[in-house]
Amino acid sequence: MSAVSALISHSAIVHLHNLLADDMQRVNQATLGHAQSKVGLVEKVAQHLLCSGGKRLRPLLTIACSHLFRDQPGYAVQLAAAVELIHSATLLHDDVIDESDLRRGQATANRLWGNVPSILVGDFLFSKAFQLMVEAENQKVLEVLSKASTRIAEGEVLQLELLGDLNLSLENYLEIVGAKTASLFAAACQVGGMIVDMPVWLEDDLYQFGYNLGIAFQITDDILDYGPGGEKxxxxxxxxxxxxxxxxxxxxxxxNPDFFPVWESWFDQPSRNEDDFKAAQNLLQGQNMLETCYEYTKPFTEKALHHLSKMPAGVMRDALNALISWI
Structure with a gap:
């Protein structure tokens, strides 16, 4: 957990990790264990990503949501590992699509080993995730995580189709965010409760809690990409x-028609440089646009709080409430 803890910087998520430290250690072990392979390159690429740090937020949500209903999460640990493997597979594929050189401050797998190994190891991690799902012997869990995996792929293609389109609508943006990010948040939460036999009538509330949390998380992440504060x-x-x-x-x-031509001049170029980025940051900050964007998270955090309020009261619900505030 040391690599994970190094990137966790806020008391709310630290508190949640501390509450679930033993379970998350087991999740980490299960994730790394299922990334092992007799093929050396497969294991090198997988371990490189999985050991590079990260908040492990999605599997953390799976474990936390199982604890809303039962002290012992049981098979939720394996499902949390499956969720992390799905997420890791998408990151490997994302880095190839985006031609990224760095992730979490380290060289990406595609930079070190090339695009083809990264894509194939991503496929390997997806396969391992589905093995873990099948072992749960729960058809509904398999359906939920399979649907989320499908939506992630659709979101990637939609984003690629609309890349650089400055006429993108808010509806299209939220559709991409909902598919690429929120669908896995939602599934991670829902299966955490389903695997410990939570009441059926709460399944949709747990799904909606995760979905709206995921939307708020991604909007915040998109804001932080323009800083300040992202580096911290x-x-x-x-x-x-x-x-x-x-x-x-x-x-x-x-x-705003006054600013459209400026962004068009940047996004019509095949590439952008650091001076362009600084000018973009200054323009956004000068118009208080980042603060405006934060207002767009409020309906989603309010919905997340509403659906979470339906869950059993206790330490875990309080910790998840605090997590919403962190987002």
């Missing part, structure tokens, strides 16, 4: 800008 949370700022992704700050700026 272990985030490499500017990636979205350099990759030509139209996220919420850009989308809202381009709704």
């Amino acid at each position: 949370l272990g985030k490499s700022v500017g990636n979205d800008f350099f990759e030509g992704k139209v996220t919420l700050p850009v989308l809202l700026m381009c709704q």
